[in-house]
Amino acid sequence: MDLLVSDTNILTKFTADFVKVIDKLNIKYAIVSGFVVIAHGRSRGTEDIDLIIERLSKEQFYKLHNELEKNEFECLQGNNVENLYVDYLIDNLSLRYVRKNEFLPEMELKLSKDKLDEYQLKTRTKLKLTNLNFYFSTIEMNIAFKEELLKSGKDLADAKHLRIIYENKLNKKEIENIKKMINEYRL
């Protein structure tokens, strides 16, 4: 399951370094959306990775932000941790972290904001086919979000890609349950 250096790319190395910091602080996370599909070979570009983490207190966030800075990441919205926490995270907006002196890729970090995000974290999983040692939200979750909430051409194509890859392994009832939750909490 470990990565071979020859098989990694910029997004993967960036994610591995970022997640190492999150793991060190025992923060629960799940990678969601575009990177999940790209990690399954989908042929499309992306410049960011979406990451949901469990809700943190201000003090826990300060610790995380400082640890990220120590590991050569910087937040594009500034380094005033009080503002970052109050103006962004608590407002359910994402913080965008990049490697110092680089612009891309970006890690879009969000706190879990409702029962649906809590469920994403609870059911997070490692996906063997990706050959990556990260926690992702489930395939069913990603399909449901893309088909029921996001719905752009790119998202529907992402969902189709996952449906074909996992054709006989999908829990279709779970997809429908998640779609119901999306309607309850997000629409």
Next chain:
Amino acid sequence: MNIGYSMDENEFVVFWAKKCRDNMQSCQRESNKLVDSQIELANAFYKRIGRKKALRILNNLHKN
């Protein structure tokens, strides 16, 4: 890749997904190359125009 006729986007998504299902690692290598090239080109561009302008563009892209 020449497959003998022109596909629309939807056909390509299905074609590529089936190819991935059959040989995931080969598809991952191909898509990694695509993503890396895109990021390297974008980073070179943003470095050339300078941090201030780059951040303005990236912030606007993010808003949209």
